[in-house]
Amino acid sequence: MTAEPVGLTLPGIAAEARRRERNRRLVGLGLITPAALLVLLFLYYPMAFIVQMSFTLGSSYLSPGGPEYSTANYAAMFSRYLPNVLVTLQLAALSTIVNLVFGFPFAYVLVRKIRYRDLVRAFMVFPMFGALYIAFGMRFILLPGGPATPILQAFGISSTAVLYSLPSVVFAMSIFTFPFMVMNIGAALSNVDPTLEEAAACLGARPMQTFRRILLPLTRSGVIAGILMVFGWNIGTFAEPVLLGSINEQRALAWTLYQRGVVQTDYGLSSTMSVVLLVIALVVSYFSLRYSRGALVE
């Protein structure tokens, strides 16, 4: 046993430890400041700004007499623009269903049977480059005279009937978000022990029963996370309805708010639309994060 060094009393050590702890906290705060400033200045303040803006009429924010505050925008939202909200929700919901129906078997085969997973991943990155190229490609395929025209003609369908329609928009949106669904379900599936399925089969369960009674309950959180994530991404759909939909029917909210805000400079109404869009997206994301594989930082 060595004697305690002179001058290092117990209270002294405690004070030193507290001082170091405080220092570390300050350094940590300093390190995080740039990131915090970035989101504060370019996300949170602008969000607060559009909330304020959504209560001003038209472009009255700029008028010399100061902005006119009213809730007329929200009233207009629910009288005139309710169809836009519903169309947006409908497009997102339909593409989510398509993703789920095609994504679950895909994820299953990918996790259980395929060894060349990296090759599949390489294919799956294409939608990540953006919905724009997907919409562009599909527009080219479906335009009259495009590659799909002979096939469609064989069935007696005119290509514009397909091009400017709901299914083509939903199809493009589904391609865009398919990897998210596969990723979430795949992550959940790879945590399910394959022997459980074998046991079910040995006990006489049909594949459908195994799916309903074993796989689906065990991957439920992944499936829900996938559904919410895909839905959340597709809420803000922009290029697909513009390039593939008909202007009168597939009026997605994101496109309408661009038209009203940037083209027609009706800042108030445009802000209201983005507030509505934001609220939907944040609610969906909140639940999506709760169901996803858990936060990285505990």
Added chain:
Amino acid sequence: MSAIPVSASDRRPALPRRRLGDLAGHGYVWLVLIVFVLPFLTLLAYSVTGPGGTYAVQNFQYVLGSFGDNLWWSFRVSGLTLLINLLVALPAAYAIVRYPFPGKRLLYSILTLPLYVPGAVIGISLVLVYNFTYHLTTSVWGLVLAMAMGTFPLMLTPIVVALKDLPVAFEEAAECLGATRLQTYWRVVFPLIGPGVSAGLMLCFIIVFNEYLVTLFVHPPSVTTAPLRVFNLVRTAGLAPTTAALAVTMQLISFAAILLFFRVFGTRYLKGTYLI
């Protein structure tokens, strides 16, 4: 019961029926994958057609010529954004992993919220703020900062993951051996979290390089990036093989970046990000 030893290798690996199922599974996956890349493949085919159905390298020469300016802007905006992201995300990730904070989870959620806000909302809110408060509408920095805000969480996440996998002992050992703080970061920490940082760089590059939506809202009049040019041309000018060539070029560059990353680092560093 006669005990005939059955070794594991004697058993048939797969019953015919099961094999049929496997085949159907593989077929299904490939079918979906082909549908997946169909928009790209048709654009690729279209981009090499010339008048009269001839091969046309001119389309790609046109990309480098008339669209060269747009491509160049895309590269510049991506480069500046990556630089800002790196400067912002590295210290933030280090602080999140290594320093004590009250409410760390909340802080992390606050910092990664940009990923969950629709592009159009980011766009319109920034247009208004740039117009009325920041007066940034004519500067390319407005565009760059918008991109940085929207994508730096993509950089943050892989770096946080990499740092969590790196035991503090390495840094402590370096310090015990007499390394200064800077030396520790430069010689020990950065090389070891290199793959995570590269994953972040790659993800951010792909997203920023191909971003058209936020750009459509906040781009200064003098700056048109390549994806925005594609969007404008497809929407207003009808289709042309040259536009397809530009879109194909953008996708090929992005794909090359991903392949390079896969080749050098493999896919495991993308865990926790939204690619895998």
